[in-house]
Amino acid sequence: MKIHEHTAKDLFEAEGIAVPKRYVANTTSEAEEAALKIAGAVVVKAQILVAGRGKAGAILKANGKEETSKAARQLLGAIFRGATVSSVLVEEQLSISKEFYLGFAIERASKKAIMIASEEGGVDLEETARSRPTAILRILLDPLLGLRTYQARLAGKALNIPTPALASFIGICQRMYKIFVENDCELLESNPLALTKSSQLVALDARMVIDDNASYKHPEHGEGTEELTPRESSAKQMGLSFVELDGDVGIIGNGAGLVMATLDLVAHHGAKAANFLDVGGGAQAEQVKAAVQLIVKLPNVKVILLNIMGGITRCDEVAMGVVQAFTETGSKLPIVSRLVGTREEEGQRILSEAGIEMTKSMELAAKKAVSLLK
Amino acid sequence: MNIVAVLVNNNTRILVQGITGREGANHTRSMLQYGTKVVAGVTPGKKGAKIEGVPVFDSVQEAIDFDPKINTSVLFVPARQVEDAVYEAADSAIPLIVIITENVPVHSTIRVVDYAARKGLQIVGPNCPGVISPGLSKVGIMPGHLFSKGKVGMVSRSGTLTYEIASSLTRAGIGQSTAIGIGGDPVIGLSFMDAVQLLEDDPETEKIVIVGEIGGDAEERLAASRAKLQNRKPMVSFVAGRAAPPGRRMGHAGAIISMGSGTAEEKTKALREAGIPVADLPSEISDLLSSSESKDK
Numbered sequence: 001m002k003i004h005e006h007t008a009k010d011l012f013e014a015e016g017i018a019v020p021k022r023y024v025a026n027t028t029s030e031a032e033e034a035a036l037k038i039a040g041a042v043v044v045k046a047q048i049l050v051a052g053r054g055k056a057g058a059i060l061k062a063n064g065k066e067e068t069s070k071a072a073r074q075l076l077g078a079i080f081r082g083a084t085v086s087s088v089l090v091e092e093q094l095s096i097s098k099e100f101y102l103g104f105a106i107e108r109a110s111k112k113a114i115m116i117a118s119e120e121g122g123v124d125l126e127e128t129a130r131s132r133p134t135a136i137l138r139i140l141l142d143p144l145l146g147l148r149t150y151q152a153r154l155a156g157k158a159l160n161i162p163t164p165a166l167a168s169f170i171g172i173c174q175r176m177y178k179i180f181v182e183n184d185c186e187l188l189e190s191n192p193l194a195l196t197k198s199s200q201l202v203a204l205d206a207r208m209v210i211d212d213n214a215s216y217k218h219p220e221h222g223e224g225t226e227e228l229t230p231r232e233s234s235a236k237q238m239g240l241s242f243v244e245l246d247g248d249v250g251i252i253g254n255g256a257g258l259v260m261a262t263l264d265l266v267a268h269h270g271a272k273a274a275n276f277l278d279v280g281g282g283a284q285a286e287q288v289k290a291a292v293q294l295i296v297k298l299p300n301v302k303v304i305l306l307n308i309m310g311g312i313t314r315c316d317e318v319a320m321g322v323v324q325a326f327t328e329t330g331s332k333l334p335i336v337s338r339l340v341g342t343r344e345e346e347g348q349r350i351l352s353e354a355g356i357e358m359t360k361s362m363e364l365a366a367k368k369a370v371s372l373l374k
Numbered sequence: 375m376n377i378v379a380v381l382v383n384n385n386t387r388i389l390v391q392g393i394t395g396r397e398g399a400n401h402t403r404s405m406l407q408y409g410t411k412v413v414a415g416v417t418p419g420k421k422g423a424k425i426e427g428v429p430v431f432d433s434v435q436e437a438i439d440f441d442p443k444i445n446t447s448v449l450f451v452p453a454r455q456v457e458d459a460v461y462e463a464a465d466s467a468i469p470l471i472v473i474i475t476e477n478v479p480v481h482s483t484i485r486v487v488d489y490a491a492r493k494g495l496q497i498v499g500p501n502c503p504g505v506i507s508p509g510l511s512k513v514g515i516m517p518g519h520l521f522s523k524g525k526v527g528m529v530s531r532s533g534t535l536t537y538e539i540a541s542s543l544t545r546a547g548i549g550q551s552t553a554i555g556i557g558g559d560p561v562i563g564l565s566f567m568d569a570v571q572l573l574e575d576d577p578e579t580e581k582i583v584i585v586g587e588i589g590g591d592a593e594e595r596l597a598a599s600r601a602k603l604q605n606r607k608p609m610v611s612f613v614a615g616r617a618a619p620p621g622r623r624m625g626h627a628g629a630i631i632s633m634g635s636g637t638a639e640e641k642t643k644a645l646r647e648a649g650i651p652v653a654d655l656p657s658e659i660s661d662l663l664s665s666s667e668s669k670d671k
Binding site for chain 2: 106108109111112113126142143144181184186211212213214216217241243245253254255256257258259260261263264265266267268272273276278281282309310311312340341342361362363
């Protein structure tokens with residue numbers, strides 16, 4: 001779950017990390033008020049959850065009430081990379097002498113959190129990683145001990161943080177790590193972390209991504225549905241793992257890997273899936289019914305492909321759910337099914353009685369489903 | 375640590391943590407039916423109960439006192455309780471801890487994996503189907519009847535896809551030595567590489583099938599390490615997620631193409647460059663296995 005910049009900055013400030021003076025504005029008049037309070041050059045930043053806002057033109061500079069109002073008007077309601085701007089952050093512009101990168105992330109290979117730091121901030125870290133990998137410092141963090149002071153000090157030295165600001169840098173590293181762990185973040189970064197002309201380190205940007213599996217611990221951050229389509233949101237509430245795609249073969253399966261492989265098979269036969277949908281392990285008829293109803297309503301779907309490898313999932317439960325969904329919606333969409341595993345005879349009988357075609361393998365099912373598109 | 379064969383065998387004596395829950399109870403029954411020795415269960419507050427004849431205790435230590443030969447714990451506890459449950463199992467020095475539960479917060483996983491490693495204990499999972507050595511023992515949730523005893527070892531990030539491939543091997547008359555479901559999360563205890571090494575060292579395993587998916591770089595790292603190996607066992611692979619869009623999580627927490635990396639293309643390329651055939655379709659695995667010997671040995 002991605003967190004808005006302004007929320008992350010509030011957390012930074014509460015922890016004692018310096019951030020610019022700033023106000024959230026939902027309207028142009030609120031933006032004007034903010035400009036008056038700040039009284040000086042400002043930056044107007046779209047509060048959207050996509051990365052690369054600067055390049056996309058979602059961050060504008062302004063000076064005074066008129067310019068700020070104009071910038072806010074330009075941004076509010078605009079769409080950048082699919083995200084609609086509903087609020088902006090009006091923030092004081094500071095005189096910067098240097099920009100750094102400081103971040104915390106999870107490294108799969110070492111199974112630990114890492115601190116990432118670079119003397120080259122304010123630019124795309126992935127770009128730096130490609131062009132000058134040695135400019136990026138990665139420090140492995142012990143889960144029991146956390147970030148050690150010496151690790152932060154060495155990072156500061158490596159980044160050529162001026163000596164008067166070194167203690168402040170160490171403090172920022174430790175505070176960001178604290179926020180990272182306490183909020184169950186997958187990612188927490190400040191890019192740039194800026195050194196002002198008055199030798200103060202200030203987090204000019206804050207990016208935060210919370211682990212979806214831990215969102216229950218952080219209800220204050222909402223449900224993380226902002227980036228989802230309405231259908232994806234409702235699927236999430238039903239406990240279905242669902243992603244909307246742009247093809248026309250509706251997919252229902254059980255198990256993430258199997259569903260991904262089903263999408264691949266559809267592509268292999270020259271078509272595209274309309275969605276990814278994993279009903280999960282041990283799905284009951286009710287859940288399968290909800291899944292089918294969801295797919296039936298997808299506007300692009302021309303055929304449905306059901307692929308179940310029943311382990312804990314019972315084929316009879318799946319079949320009942322499918323039949324109920326078709327009965328209730330009255331859908332006439334063709335459906336190709338492959339249903340094997342626990343209670344397969346029973347499940348296959350229920351589907352046959354409802355006139356639903358059965359195939360012997362997932363590969364034949366995918367082929368058949370694609371052929372029905374023509 | 376006395377683990378003969380790969381992770382599980384007929385000396386495996388299992389404790390089920392979360393035995394009184396729906397999944398815990400169902401899979402206790404299924405493991406017992408497979409012949410696995412499930413000897414005790416734990417659910418705090420449910421001491422004295424019995425699930426399928428298996429006695430339930432309030433704590434892991436009580437279960438160990440009841441049967442000191444317990445050497446594996448399988449966790450079905452809810453995601454929010456996994457971290458504490460693993461500490462409890464680790465503090466009783468259970469050498470193998472298999473976490474079936476999905477949706478475990480990644481910071482919890484980091485802590486428990488580290489804690490177990492410090493104590494020299496092995497975690498498998500979370501978000502995994504477990505480990506099966508067909509005919510010997512099943513520690514987890516896989517449908518045992520789809521597997522058959524044989525010489526092919528399997529390592530997989532995905533549960534149902536493992537069943538899919540195992541059953542196609544079984545139909546083709548190719549049995550399995552051990553199938554290890556390592557789990558679909560970004561951080562897991564037993565890694566792809568560790569799991570493959572166990573099969574590489576296992577005398578019962580002659581060939582290896584790996585089932586990868588998008589996200590992370592475990593397949594690439596495995597490919598790089600195997601490229602250097604001499605006398606390796608023949609290996610074939612499958613990678614799910616070629617049609618997956620970037621930036622979207624495909625069911626598994628770990629299955630996401632982020633910042634342009636972790637794609638199926640990259641993984642396929644890395645594996646092929648290391649001389650590991652990659653099947654285009656799951657059903658091709660058995661053919662690739664049959665033809666793998668001459669090429670690799």
